[in-house]
Amino acid sequence: MKLPFIFFMLLTMQCTSALPIGSKHSLNSSPPHQNQYEKLRSYFYHEAGYDGVLNDEQKGLFFSYPEMVFDRLENLSTVTGTEPDFLMRADRAVSTFKASDLWRNSQSTPVLTKYSDQKSSNVPIIIIFPGIMGEFVHHFPFDEIFSPSESQFAAEWQRLAQNNYDEVYSLKEMKKVPYPLSDLVLGASVDVEAKVVAKLLFLKPPLLSLETLGTVEENSSVYFQRLNKVFSLLPWQKSPIYFLGYSRGANVALEMASKLDSPPQEALWASQVKGVVSLVGSLWGSHLADDAFNTDKPTGMMVASLKNLADSLTPAEGSPREKAHTALANATEIATKLRELLSATHQTTPQEALKWENLNTLVLPEFGFVWDIATDALLDNFKMQKFITDYNGNVARFKIVINKIYEGTRSLTTAERLRWWKNNQLPAHLKYFSTSATMGDPTLSADSYWPLNDNPLAVNKNSIDYPFLRKSYYDLLDSSGVMLNDSQMTLSRTVFYPSFHRTLNPSQLPYETASLGVLGISHWSIALQQAIESSHGRNPFPRAALIRALSKFLSELD
Numbered sequence: 001m002k003l004p005f006i007f008f009m010l011l012t013m014q015c016t017s018a019l020p021i022g023s024k025h026s027l028n029s030s031p032p033h034q035n036q037y038e039k040l041r042s043y044f045y046h047e048a049g050y051d052g053v054l055n056d057e058q059k060g061l062f063f064s065y066p067e068m069v070f071d072r073l074e075n076l077s078t079v080t081g082t083e084p085d086f087l088m089r090a091d092r093a094v095s096t097f098k099a100s101d102l103w104r105n106s107q108s109t110p111v112l113t114k115y116s117d118q119k120s121s122n123v124p125i126i127i128i129f130p131g132i133m134g135e136f137v138h139h140f141p142f143d144e145i146f147s148p149s150e151s152q153f154a155a156e157w158q159r160l161a162q163n164n165y166d167e168v169y170s171l172k173e174m175k176k177v178p179y180p181l182s183d184l185v186l187g188a189s190v191d192v193e194a195k196v197v198a199k200l201l202f203l204k205p206p207l208l209s210l211e212t213l214g215t216v217e218e219n220s221s222v223y224f225q226r227l228n229k230v231f232s233l234l235p236w237q238k239s240p241i242y243f244l245g246y247s248r249g250a251n252v253a254l255e256m257a258s259k260l261d262s263p264p265q266e267a268l269w270a271s272q273v274k275g276v277v278s279l280v281g282s283l284w285g286s287h288l289a290d291d292a293f294n295t296d297k298p299t300g301m302m303v304a305s306l307k308n309l310a311d312s313l314t315p316a317e318g319s320p321r322e323k324a325h326t327a328l329a330n331a332t333e334i335a336t337k338l339r340e341l342l343s344a345t346h347q348t349t350p351q352e353a354l355k356w357e358n359l360n361t362l363v364l365p366e367f368g369f370v371w372d373i374a375t376d377a378l379l380d381n382f383k384m385q386k387f388i389t390d391y392n393g394n395v396a397r398f399k400i401v402i403n404k405i406y407e408g409t410r411s412l413t414t415a416e417r418l419r420w421w422k423n424n425q426l427p428a429h430l431k432y433f434s435t436s437a438t439m440g441d442p443t444l445s446a447d448s449y450w451p452l453n454d455n456p457l458a459v460n461k462n463s464i465d466y467p468f469l470r471k472s473y474y475d476l477l478d479s480s481g482v483m484l485n486d487s488q489m490t491l492s493r494t495v496f497y498p499s500f501h502r503t504l505n506p507s508q509l510p511y512e513t514a515s516l517g518v519l520g521i522s523h524w525s526i527a528l529q530q531a532i533e534s535s536h537g538r539n540p541f542p543r544a545a546l547i548r549a550l551s552k553f554l555s556e557l558d
Contacts, residue, residue, distance in 0.1 A: 038064070039556075040516050042111045043549035048542045053457060060455040061541065063102035063438075063518040064109040069094055073495065083418050086500055087284055090492040095481045098441045100450055102484075102518055124240045124274075124554045127227070128202040131247030131527070132408050134212040135205035141246050141527035144544045146202055149188040153199045157187025160233045166226050171208040171397055179206060185230055190551040198551035199239070201230065212248070213404035216411055216420070220255040221264050231269040240274040242554050246527045247488070248412060250281025251420070258424040274557070275431035277516075277550065280486055280523055283434070284421075284493040285414030287479040288472070292409050302341050303409065309337040310402035315392040327391065351474045353443040357453070359467040421504045428509035431557065436494040437486035437519040437526055439473045458521045462536040469522045488523035516553075519546075 041062050048058050072093035130141055140146075146154075161182035168179040186204050190197040203223055205211035211222055245253030253276050260270040282289075294300040312333050316323035410416055426432070440453035453459060460466055469487040477483060482490040496513035524531045525539035526546070 038109065038111070040549055040553045041109075043552050044546055045111050047545035047548045051542050051545050053542055053545070058457075059106060060103060060452045060520050061457055062106075063099070063520055064106045065102070065515065065517065069097060069102075069491075073492070083422075083504065084414060086497075087414060087418075087493065090284075090497075091480050091482050091490055094484050094490070094492050098450075098483045099438045099452070099520060100441050102438070103452060103520065122240060122555055122557075123196055123198060124242055124551070125199045125201065125234075125236060126242045126244050126277075126551060126554065127253075128200065129223070129243065129245040129249030129253050130203065130205055130212055131249050132212050132412065133405075134249075135207050135209055137528060137531055138533055139529040139531070139538075140202065140204055142200075142202070142543055142547050143529065145200060145547050146186045146188045151189040151191050152194075152196050153189030154187050157185075157201075157234070158182055161185065161187075161230075164229065164233065166229050168206055168209045169211070171210065171400065174393070174396065174400070181226075181229060184226060190548050197548075197555050200547070200551070208401070210400070210404045213401075213408035214411075215407055216248075216252045216255040219252045220259065223252065223256060224259070224264050224267060227269065228265055228267055231267075236269050236272055239272060240554075240557075241269065241272045242275050242277060243273065244277045244279060244550070245281055246279045247523065248282050248408070250276070250278035250283060251411065251417070253278070254281075254283075254426065255420075255424070257430060258426055260427055260430075273430065275433065275554075277554070278432070278434040278494065278496075280435060280437050280489055280494055280519075280526055282412050282489055282493065283417065283496065285417035286412045286489055286493065287414075287476055288488060289409055289412035290414055291475075291479055293413060301343075303406070305337045305340040306402055307406050309333060310399045310406075313395050313399065315395055317392075323391075330395070351471070351478075353474055354467070354471060356443045356446045357449065357470065359461065359470055418504065421501050423505070425505060425508045426501075426511055428511045430511065432496050432511060432513040433516050434495045434513070435516045435519065436484075436489075436491045437521055437523060438484040438491060439470065439487055439522050440520070442474065442477060442483055452520070455520070457540050457542065458525065460537045460540050463530065463539065464532040464534045464536060465524055465528075465530060465539055466522070468532065469524060473522075484518070486519075486521070486523040486526075491518065 041064065044062050045058050048061070053061075073090065128141060134140065145151075161180075164181040165178040166181050166184055167176040168184065169175070170177045184204060184206070186202040188200045188202075190200070203211075203226065211219060243253035243257060245251065257273065257276050260267075260273055263270055288299070291297040292299045292303045295304050313330050314326055316326040316330075318326075440455075440458075441448075441450035443449050443453075454461075472487040473485060476485045476487060476490065480490050482492060484491040495515050498508075498511055498513055502508045502510070519526060519541075521541045522539070525541040525543075527543060529538040529543075
């Protein structure tokens with residue numbers, strides 16, 4: 001009864017012109033290296049063209065940063081005041097820019113006419129980390145690449161992983177159980193003319209394994225153990241390894257990177273990790289996550305109600321009469337919290353801009369999707385068919401799920417991310433890349449609608465995802481004042497600030513970073529065909545082209 005509600009409420013927390021290492025635009029980085037500037041963007045345009053995307057349509061998908069945006073962010077390198085004040089100044093530094101400004105800048109930024117002629121034998125292994133709540137989403141990140149996959153490495157990985165297992169937490173059993181490794185780690189490759197350019201591994205979380213919830217430290221520990229099993233089967237000694245973290249997955253990837261010099265388990269493969277790519281990562285925290293812990297906000301009221309409910313439920317013990325009394329008290333508490341949740345829901349009102357854009361934010365997912373989630377989660381994992389005989393087990397399961405969601409959401413807050421940067425060091429020899437995204441310009445009046453908000457490769461207004469995310473875009477705009485946001489993250493919170501990191505943690509050695517540009521789409525569209533299942537259509541962005549472009553970009557790094 002509660003899991004679908006939690007899913008739809010907190011899914012919103014899920015929770016690039018190429019600027020290479022050493023570019024003059026690298027934030028707090030090293031000297032210019034102009035010959036790589038715009039490489040990833042050009043690679044993406046070529047790959048999208050192979051998929052039949054017309055040049056005019058591409059222009060609204062991948063933006064260049066205006067010089068002024070970089071200048072403003074780089075001027076923040078001298079840190080004064082409190083730690084949150086730095087991030088507020090970063091938000092203010094980009095608050096006057098809109099997606100249309102980036103689009104206009106891109107019109108005059110050239111696209112390379114051909115790929116590099118470099119023939120590299122350097123075949124990277126790219127490990128993709130999912131975002132928060134990823135185990136509840138049927139279409140996992142970049143599933144166009146992984147399933148079905150006819151790539152060379154897909155078949156090789158299936159053969160290597162066959163009859164191998166790793167342990168996964170089972171909510172149903174409330175303990176770890178064996179699980180086929182081939183279902184936990186999916187393999188694919190980017191192939192060009194029968195040659196493997198890059199090998200891809202996606203860490204796929206099973207439903208209610210809780211592997212995308214809890215703390216990043218907990219997630220990292222699970223993935224270290226799993227990757228040890230992967231690399232015990234897979235030849236890796238000559239392959240550079242890159243972590244690619246989507247959304248909150250970037251935070252998990254950084255947590256793993258911070259432990260490479262002293263991993264929680266022996267990991268010989270750690271010596272081959274060369275870099276981390278953050279794909280719209282919540283590097284410095286999400287304003288929406290902050291709102292989830294602010295009880296003056298409707299979302300904060302809902303989260304507080306759910307957490308209080310989980311804390312207040314008690315197991316039914318003692319005599320039959322005592323058990324019945326406890327069950328009645330729990331039912332009364334559930335009814336009270338449901339009323340609080342409904343009251344908080346009614347306090348959220350659609351913005352006037354959504355009416356001007358003719359968007360219906362009250363659309364619901366199809367019954368079949370809700371039924372699948374409900375039956376898989378409630379009837380199977382929560383054992384609702386044994387509601388009476390396993391009553392205490394279901395109470396325990398509910399507490400576990402709510403607390404894991406609570407901790408996972410809290411790991412996205414500004415305060416928690418500042419704590420992480422203050423207490424962790426990143427290996428200085430790794431390269432750190434970030435990509436950002438933004439939805440189209442806000443509609444500030446009935447006649448100010450930006451035409452690229454109808455870009456057919458960035459927007460599918462018939463989907464359930466789009467109106468849901470567009471409302472979230474305006475919620476985030478209200479909380480942050482930043483128009484350059486992808487509905488979950490502001491641009492200013494998705495880039496690296498090495499100098500600020502060193503201010504927070506003086507033991508941190510200098511490291512190189514690069515911002516790879518801005519995608520003109522929503523947070524979910526970057527990675528997911530659909531987050532909320534519907535037959536009304538998928539998110540149209542050419543995600544496979546992005547992965548192929550990133551793979552080629554990484555394969556050519558020194």
